[in-house]
Amino acid sequence: MITDSRWADLLRTRARDPEAVGRAYAERRVRADPFQGETLFLVAADHPARGALGVGGDPLAMANRRQLLDRLLTALADPAVDGVLGSPDIIEELLLLDGLHDRVVIGSMNRGGLAGADWEIDDRFTGYDAQSIVDNRLDGGKMLLRLVDEDPGTIPTLESSARAVSELAGHGLMAMVEPLPYARDEQDKLVLRQDTLSLARAVTVASALGTTSAHTWLKLPAVRDLAVLDATTLPILLLGGAPSGDPDKDLETWGPPLRHPAVRGLVVGRTLLYPPDGDVATAVGKAAQLLKEIPA
Numbered sequence: 001m002i003t004d005s006r007w008a009d010l011l012r013t014r015a016r017d018p019e020a021v022g023r024a025y026a027e028r029r030v031r032a033d034p035f036q037g038e039t040l041f042l043v044a045a046d047h048p049a050r051g052a053l054g055v056g057g058d059p060l061a062m063a064n065r066r067q068l069l070d071r072l073l074t075a076l077a078d079p080a081v082d083g084v085l086g087s088p089d090i091i092e093e094l095l096l097l098d099g100l101h102d103r104v105v106i107g108s109m110n111r112g113g114l115a116g117a118d119w120e121i122d123d124r125f126t127g128y129d130a131q132s133i134v135d136n137r138l139d140g141g142k143m144l145l146r147l148v149d150e151d152p153g154t155i156p157t158l159e160s161s162a163r164a165v166s167e168l169a170g171h172g173l174m175a176m177v178e179p180l181p182y183a184r185d186e187q188d189k190l191v192l193r194q195d196t197l198s199l200a201r202a203v204t205v206a207s208a209l210g211t212t213s214a215h216t217w218l219k220l221p222a223v224r225d226l227a228v229l230d231a232t233t234l235p236i237l238l239l240g241g242a243p244s245g246d247p248d249k250d251l252e253t254w255g256p257p258l259r260h261p262a263v264r265g266l267v268v269g270r271t272l273l274y275p276p277d278g279d280v281a282t283a284v285g286k287a288a289q290l291l292k293e294i295p296a
Helices: 004-016 019-027 065-076 088-096 130-135 154-170 196-207 226-231 247-258 280-292
Strands: 040-045 083-086 104-108 140-147 174-184 190-192 216-220 236-239 263-268
Touching: 004 088, 019 088, 040 065, 040 104, 040 236, 040 280, 065 083, 065 088, 065 280, 083 088, 088 104, 130 140, 130 154, 140 154, 140 196, 154 174, 174 196, 196 216, 196 226, 226 247, 236 247, 247 263, 247 280, 263 280
Parallel strands: 040 083, 040 263, 083 104, 104 140, 140 174, 174 216, 216 236, 236 263
Antiparallel strands: 174 190
C-alpha cells in the first residue's frame, strides 16, 4: 500500500516539515463516539518502542518501518478494525500517511522497560503522557503493568500507572491498563505467570489504580480459566500475545474468553501483522469474523 513515491514523500516530510505532524494531529477526523459498537478491535504496534522487534524466528521482523507501516495500513483498511494502539512515532507516521481518520487511536505511554534490560520491570513513562493525549485529541492511553513481587521496579511503575489513570480519567479518556504477573526463572528471565490466582490478583490490582476506575479498561491475555475474568466489572480487551506460529490455533484460543460478558474485543499486534504466510488482510479478516460471531 505504500508506493515508492508515497514513501519518499513521507521521508521528505520528516526531514523538511516537522510541523506537518502537528497539523496532521489537528486535522484528523475524530470519531464522535470512539466506542460506539458492541465490540472494539484494535491493532497494536507499540512493541518496537521498548526494543521488542522479533516475531517468530526473525529477530528483526518489526525493525523495517516501511513494512510495518504497510502492514498496519493493510489492517486498518478492513472496516471491522476500529483503530490502532501505538507509540508516538508510529501514530504520527500513520497520520502523515493519512491513515487514521475516523479511527480510534490509543497512545502508548510507558515504554521505558526495554525488553531484556536489567531494569525492565521499572517501566518508565517515555511515550505519551496524559496531557499530550488530550492535546492531540487521542481517545485514550495504554500502560503496561508487569507485576513481579521480587522486583522493586514494580513499585514506581505501579505509582506512575495510578497517576496516569487518574489524569486520563480527569479528561474523560480511556486508561487501558495491561496487568501481567511475572516471575523470574533460574536464568533470571521473566516468565509470565499463567495460574488463575496470579492472573486474578493482577486484575484486581489494576482495577483499583487511580482515584477513579470510571474510564479504566483492562487488556488481558486470553486466559484458559475464565474465572480470572470474573475478578472485575471493568471492560476487557483480549491481547494477542506472542504468535504461536499457528494463526488458527491462536484464533481458537481467543474464542472462549471472547464470549465472557466482560470482554469487549481484541487488541492484537504481531499475530495479525506478521502471520506466517504474510497475508495480513486474511489474518485480520479471520479475527474480525471471530468478533462478529460473539453473541450481543
